[in-house]
């Protein structure tokens with residue numbers, strides 16, 4: 083799971099083999115790579131330096147020099163350090179003895195406060211509370227209207243008085259008391275930290291409300307400025323929780339680390355989509371992997387949960403194992419994958435994918451070409467491409483607007499891919515300790531009729547796809563990983579859900 | 585095509601496995617959790633507009649009973665637009681520290697280089713672009729063209745200025761007199777698309793163009809109202825659809841409406857979307873296709889980028905460009921503490937020019953991108 087960062091170390095520690103001793107220079111180089119990785123993930127410069135310094139300390143102390151795999155060791159230390167910073171104390175909502183419990187949301191313009199307010203209201207409602215939303219953003223045109231619409235979607239009451247933000251907040255508090263609401267969530271206008279008047283205004287709102295919780299709303303795409311923002315808001319109103327938004331994109335999210343390091347209080351919630359339900363607790367371990375570019379498998383799984391049909395997936399695996407995965411299945415899979423976003427983005431999230439594939443230039447337009455070729459084939463041809471002879475090839479080529487060479491290329495590659503997929507699944511005994519059921523099922527495939535891939539032919543894989551075949555060995559642990567995740571799920575592994583942090 | 589098929593195969597196996605093993609569980613959980621929820625799903629594909637939902641142009645809808653924005657100092661009766669340099673006062677301070685430190689050294693040392701790299705990274709220029717710029721400077725030092733720290737600072741300023749001017753020298757927006765020009769505004773959520781349209785509408789109206797503003801964000805709650813207020817302030821025409829309706833239908837209507845009235849400029853708002861969402865990027869492509877129908881012609885596709893954006897800005901620019909061909913960047917919120925250096929990387933990697941800069945929430949807080957001022961603000 084740690085390839086992305088350890089790949090960076092390849093060159094550095096490769097010299098170990100020739101020289102046999104780990105030098106300070108090597109460690110320094112590795113640490114410089116760590117720093118670069120953090121900076122590329124938008125971790126603030128100062129924060130990155132602090133993290134690297136702590137990692138350096140631990141690397142010196144630790145058994146790094148004795149370790150046979152110093153690269154893995156460094157990665158492990160870095161990962162632990164990030165999880166430590168991101169994790170730590172978790173947020174327990176403590177409700178006020180005299181209701182309402184007041185929650186104030188602050189942040190820059192466009193960070194996602196209004197949506198977060200509504201999501202939070204829905205969340206409290208699911209906790210059995212009875213929240214009231216207050217729209218104190220009188221600045222942005224139609225912000226109050228936006229909150230009104232979202233509040234009704236969440237089935238939560240909403241109050242605003244378009245005169246003055248501070249007065250609105252105060253009246254909202256009275257209103258909550260009058261209506262007997264036990265939670266009050268106040269949305270405020272986005273503001274720049276250098277705008278003294280507006281910072282003063284938000285401080286006055288804070289003192290009028292004396293909120294139990296003041297959450298800073300931070301866009302996951304934020305760059306270096308995250309620290310300045312967090313510091314300023316913390317100084318003005320005192321932050322005791324962070325809500326990270328727009329995590330459903332592909333930003334590495336170093337801002338999470340920066341903000342956490344600066345304000346020191348927990349990241350309370352993560353916002354992962356535009357629907358009100360896309361709101362979740364925050365998982366430090368996932369965030370650490372994401373920042374280190376180690377593939378956010380769990381996010382990928384969630385995306386798959388949304389987009390991929392479970393029955394189709396199951397039958398695909400079964401077909402793959404039996405070696406019966408044909409071009410029709412391939413086409414169907416392509417459709418599902420396309421729904422999840424650009425291919426390069428998906429690959430980026432997959433752990434352990436060989437470098438050759440990660441680095442390959444992928445143009446989603448080529449997908450369309452592949453699709454066109456397959457669509458120009460008859461069902462019989464898709465089932466059994468062996469029957470594609472010269473004249474059929476020409477017809478397919480013409481039908482899809484490609485050259486006959488493209489068609490044979492595709493068919494040849496598909497044959498290789500079929501074999502590779504079998505290998506990935508551990509069918510044909512190539513994977514020691516692989517899934518027993520898979521091997522058992524796989525052996526049944528020997529009975530199948532000709533023309534398809536057999537376990538025997540899959541043994542020739544390394545030769546057939548010598549350029550990619552070898553690197554494939556690094557892959558294939560996904561099943562293992564997915565299983566761990568499933569086992570872990572029963573044992574308290576964090577799963578998406580509506581619940582307060584343990 | 586080799587990598588593509590192999591890649592697909594890898595992805596197929598990986599996803600099928602995880603999906604087969606895990607989805608059942610996820611479903612069950614989600615199912616119970618989302619009960620009682622009324623999400624407003626965004627359409628996976630834009631459905632054809634039902635006849636009843638046809639967008640209708642409104643010229644004089646009553647003022648909706650919503651908050652009026654606090655008047656800004658720069659907004660009312662302002663003769664002169666704000667100047668980039670003046671508004672970047674706060675941003676200057678930080679960089680000044682580096683400049684001072686670099687200049688304080690008698691000679692160019694390894695610390696000098698480290699400090700310059702740090703300064704560029706803190707401005708969100710990104711490692712790759714920063715190193716490219718510094719490598720260029722090193723050559724100048726090696727060749728003897730630059731010898732003192734003061735020269736070095738000046739050389740960096742010149743280098744960045746020249747680099748930016750090469751692509752972003754001309755900040756005018758394309759306009760063809762004999763058609764209905766459509767300027768499309770796109771970007772991720774919350775970057776300032778709608779506000780920028782409000783500002784540009786005012787600017788173009790002031791320069792004598794007849795502007796129609798199209799409320800292409802039918803998704804976000806109250807987005808239509810927000811844009812309508814901006815259109816009113818600018819005195820521009822306004823075409824809206826129904827919330828939840830087909831955005832391309834709204835744009836189509838706006839173009840037809842503008843054509844019929846002899847308006848020659850349509851400013852098309854779109855809902856914020858993450859560039860990773862394939863269905864939403866498809867929706868944009870359709871918007872663009874529809875906007876091209878006569879008499880419409882898309883003459884600008886402006887990607888709005890928030891100055892606080894980090895390295896993800898590059899991915900945004902790449903994906904929006906590959907989907908609908910971005911012609912320029914509008915950099916917003918440069919009135920804050922963020923430096924917006926990501927636009928340097930966007931320009932360097934993708935060749936997309938920066939055209940305009942947003943400097944506040946008022947109607948007049950928009951200026952043309954000025955490479956010199958931008959660099960000066962960064963380096964002093």
Ligand SMILES: Nc1nc2c(ncn2[C@@H]2O[C@H](COP(=O)(O)OP(=O)(O)OP(=O)(O)O)[C@@H](O)[C@H]2O)c(=O)[nH]1
Pocket residue numbers: 191192222272274771772773774775776777778779780801804807854855856857888916917918919920941942943944945949
């Ligand atoms: N300080 C500052 N704020 C800005 C600027 N441009 C926009 N904003 C603010 O940023 C927030 C978001 O702006 P919008 O125009 O609603 O952004 P959008 O991209 O249309 O947002 P969505 O439609 O929700 O995706 C608002 O509060 C704006 O007032 C700017 O240049 N400076």
Ligand SMILES: [Mg+2]
Pocket residue numbers: 777778779801807853854855856
């Ligand atoms: Mg908008």
